Amino acid sequence: MTTRSEREKAQKLNEQHQAILSKLLREDENKYCADCEAKGPRWASWNLGVFMCIRCAGIHRNLGVHISRVKSVNLDQWTPEQIQSMVDMGNGRAKQLYEAHLPENFSRPQTDQSVEVFIRDKYERKKYYDKESVATALVSIDLNFYHC
Ligand SMILES: [Zn+2]
DSSP states (O other): OOOHHHHHHHHHHHHHHHHHHHHHHHSGGGSBOTTTOOBSOOEEETTTTEEEOHHHHHHHHHHOTTTOOEEETTTSOOOHHHHHHHHHSHHHHHHHHHTTTOOTTOOOOOSHHHHHHHHIIIIISOTTOOHHHHHHHHHHHHHHHHHO
């Protein structure tokens, strides 16, 4: 049984999380789907730390939870850890990692089928992934931490 004050606490936490997510979604790098660049993503993969559109969220679900854990920004409850993961990563940093080796003249897929191939290449096969940029990104997080 949950008491009234526990319920109020949970509700307050949920409101805080919604406020953080809305703020993240207002940042330029998060205004477009991480995969197909559709405008105004309202879904997220919290373990990958990216915001995406509803179509790409469906494809991410098909990858399985060992690769991507999908949540609705507005309809689901978030835990503090999941929120932290979105704050730490975001579409900008994720692009540096997962699209490090994307060819310069690469044209972003638009049809459902080609988007799925791209998403599988990107996260499952890690075709464009660069570990070096992971190291760089982690160093920059550390530096920010020490500067605070
Ligand atoms: Zn998309």
